[in-house]
Amino acid sequence: MHAAIPLYPRFTGLDAVGPYTVLAFAPGWQVTFVAAEPGPVTDDQGGLTIEATASYADLPDPDVIVVPGGLGTIEALEDQALVRWIAEAHEHTRWTTSVCTGSFLLGAAGLLTGRKATSHWVLLDQLAGMGAEPVDDRVVVDGKIITAAGVSAGVDMALSLLARTNDVPTAEAVQLVIEYDPDPPFDAGSAKTASPDLRARASALLR
């Protein structure tokens, strides 16, 4: 199984590397970071630069794509090479997936019309502008499209993807490899239960 993760300026690191790590540890998987041209791409916090090792043209027909989000997603909606690659790759994929605001890029590629999808909580409602039906769940499956909520949700998404592409025992083995028995130090990870003050403070960090 060959997965491609497109990188664009100001992606969020964990959006890309969470699913990467899960899928890359699974037996029989190859995961490739792609961009318009091979080369370094820097994240939205400015400290993480990942090498794209293939161009979109090099990898037109991956089995799976995982589109990360990030503070640069809105600008990336105008990146025709990226959006066109997503649209064309989707014709060949077994699964087309996104993390966080990456779902807006699926939308820009025309893939979410009439589909249930999720995104980062800050922008979830606006996903309707892409023709999608926003769903406030952590992982949303509609046909062969799987969208995940913000940033860390990509890990949950990738593990559930493995159960579909491979089998549950494989997904469980990878979950144990990454010792994913989460124990968040605070009860602060869901916008559904966060106070208005907490939501405001979190939103302020996204500028």
Place this chain on the structure above:
Amino acid sequence: MHAAIPLYPRFTGLDAVGPYTVLAFAPGWQVTFVAAEPGPVTDDQGGLTIEATASYADLPDPDVIVVPGGLGTIEALEDQALVRWIAEAHEHTRWTTSVCTGSFLLGAAGLLTGRKATSHWVLLDQLAGMGAEPVDDRVVVDGKIITAAGVSAGVDMALSLLARTNDVPTAEAVQLVIEYDPDPPFDAGSAKTASPDLRARASALLR
């Protein structure tokens, strides 16, 4: 606050990028990937190459270090430049931290003698060989040293670190930024409750 994350061949992606993302989103933090020399370093699955943007010499006195683990950790124990940098940086840090088998590198630097520490479940018992007292918890604090269990535990560690370096409201805001309200698809992430068969299948993926 300036955090440094040393990269060495065959680190595990999520070990490094989980804490990176958490800390880099926090206000007032800068996070730098370092190596013996600036340049690309490739992970243990072969598909992720991160650019180290500073050398050890460039950054001798970070406030925080986060040492990732990976399939390359055992070889890295012989990397004198890395081990010496960890030992010397520790003299200046406010917090010295590790994820997964990164704790073995803290041990090689002589930092764990008589200290409580954790690591990836596969190698946890062997941490005693580094003079440490292995503790089967997800995040272990002993003095200014914080060690995290395998791979994904670095996210929990980094959030609890933020509560110490900054304050709880800041940690909560970052937790909401990364929408860390985890929902693992399977109850498979803990070696304490995994069947022998599951443990064997997970171990097989670590070779």
